[in-house]
Amino acid sequence: MEFVIKISQFLLSLSLLIVLHELGHFIPAKLFKTRVEKFYLFFDVKYSLFKKKIGDTVYGIGWLPLGGYVKISGMIDESMDKEQMAQEPQPWEFRSKPSWQRLIIMLGGVTVNFILAAVIYVFMAFSYGDSDIDAKSIKDGYMITNPLLIELGLQTGDNITAINDQEIVNYSDLKKNLLAAQLVSFERNGVPMTVTFPEDFLGQLSSSKSRSFFELRQPFMVSEIQETSLNKDQDLQKGDVLTSVDGKPLKYFDEFEALASDYKGQTVNVTVLRAGESLNKTLQIDADGKLGIITGASYSAIQELGYYKIVENEYTFGESIGVGLNRFTSQMSAYWMQLKLIFSPSTGAYKGVGGFKAIFDIFPDTWSWEAFWSITAFLSIMLGVLNLLPIPALDGGHVMFLLYEMVSGRKPSDKFMEYAQTAGFFILIALVLFANGNDIFKAVFG
Incomplete structure (x- = not known):
């Protein structure tokens, strides 16, 4: 589903964009009394899923969803209609x-x-x-797990303050400015620091298996108990927040792994916050250091706990x-x-x-x-x-x-335009193969 x-x-989305794009060519062509022979959503290589001729134009849907086109009379385009171009120009043609x-x-x-x-x-x-998260309301920095960012010297808890001297006002500013990042300023335990990103940072990021950036730190809030969990009968409810493990405070989910590492395969006392009330529970941590709990919460639920402030307009x-x-x-x-x-x-x-x-x-x-x-x-x-x-x-x-x-006042010859169009197609095919080849490579090799 x-x-x-x-x-x-x-x-x-693709169909809407293609139809409207081609309509952008179609309408002025009609206004200037230029004949449009075809108006197609998707490409009709060899055959069409649907077509109907109205006036001078055949409207249709092709079977290959790689784009769409309008075929305008007297124009050297993807149809490469050399026979038409060899005839004398007609007043309804594009070239006239x-x-x-x-x-x-x-x-x-x-x-x-x-x-x-x-x-x-x-x-x-x-x-x-629109809504965003006030960056200044994020007190304990971001969760950083991407090995590339860690290798550059960043770590969970760092509070990013600026990228390329552009102040980070809202959380969305981070991802907007990250692509062009050269110098990242941050605070660690209140101490201002900077890190310089390498010129090929984007290339390294694309090759990294991790797709995480600067993620919001979240509480250990229960979303669902797994069927295989050792704690499925422990009266845990959606929205419960674990606030301590064996008396040690737990504010963020990313802190749990370190706390639980000493209790693998053991029973441990935890404190759970439910509707403003603290409850004591006894939970079992499995051999992998897990509770068998799926976590997650909405931004508004996390805001209610005071983790950050959402700015809505x-x-x-x-x-x-x-x-x-x-x-x-x-x-x-x-x-x-x-x-x-x-x-x-x-x-x-x-x-x-x-x-x-x-x-x-x-x-x-x-x-x-x-x-x-x-x-x-x-x-x-x-x-x-x-x-x-x-x-x-x-x-x-x-x-x-x-x-x-x-x-220049000189029109390129039809023969030159044919050669240019052919060369352009080879360039486009190469770009399409490269882009989709990248998709396949990432799917196979992660």
Whole structure:
């Protein structure tokens, strides 16, 4: 069932983005009286799952979910229709239109992607507001288990105060700034310290089996008792918080392993906090130092215990416009920075590039409209930015040649465009194989 929910969100988001992107090309083409021969969701290699011709356009759904396309008459595109291009230009064809009209048609797709992302962020701000954790309310630092971060000199309990001189105000600032981290400032037992990250930190992080960063430390709060647990009959309830083991205080779950190491295979007295009341329990720790308890708690439940402060904001529709647009520009800037890092071999960031599985994995396994729209907005930005890359066969490649034509007054020959389109396809195939190959490598070798 979890797989069905994830794949449903993935396909719905992908389909929405593809249709709207192609609609961005379709609408200006129609406005400029340019014939659109095909409008397809997914690719129809050899055959279509569905197709219907309305007017001059065949609308359809292909079977290969790697994208979609519109086929515009008189344009050298993925169809590589050389026969059509060998004939005399017709007034309804793309190649017969003024360069400014062709430029608008080609930029239509990415324009829609960016507008869609901005609109989603505006309505999300209005509908959901936003919430974050005040970094200053986190008194005992973060849980750090990633071997790479530990090797760099960080440890659980460190309180991160700044990354690259950018003050950490809210918890979300950590992950936002981590990708470009060079200098990390933190406090350990009240003493200010710094650590310098290596240039290839992202490459090392991508190669690491651990995907943890700076995680919030949580109490040992009971979520569920395992069926195989030695303590399944000990009257433990969901929401109970273990606060001591054999008289030794236990504030955070990450402290339990060290405390329990001396009691493997033994019975131990613990204190449990339940609805504000302290209860004494006797529990059994198995040979592995475990209680057989699944832990977990919501942010609000942990806030009630005083571990940190959640900052929540609600916005009027007018305020949501500014908040949404700020989030859009922030995400745009962040994604351009990621691309810059990926195309800089010295950073090793290319090792973290993922394909369709990586995109699939970011969707939650429970249905959440808030998560769905947030991910869809980000993917819309990603699709728009990637399509602007100056690679022939992408919108950015066509725009590059159109700008050359507008500046120089000379139009590249159809033969040159055919060669460029072919070269662009080989580049795209190589990039797709590399990204999805990374997914397979990580799945096989962890």
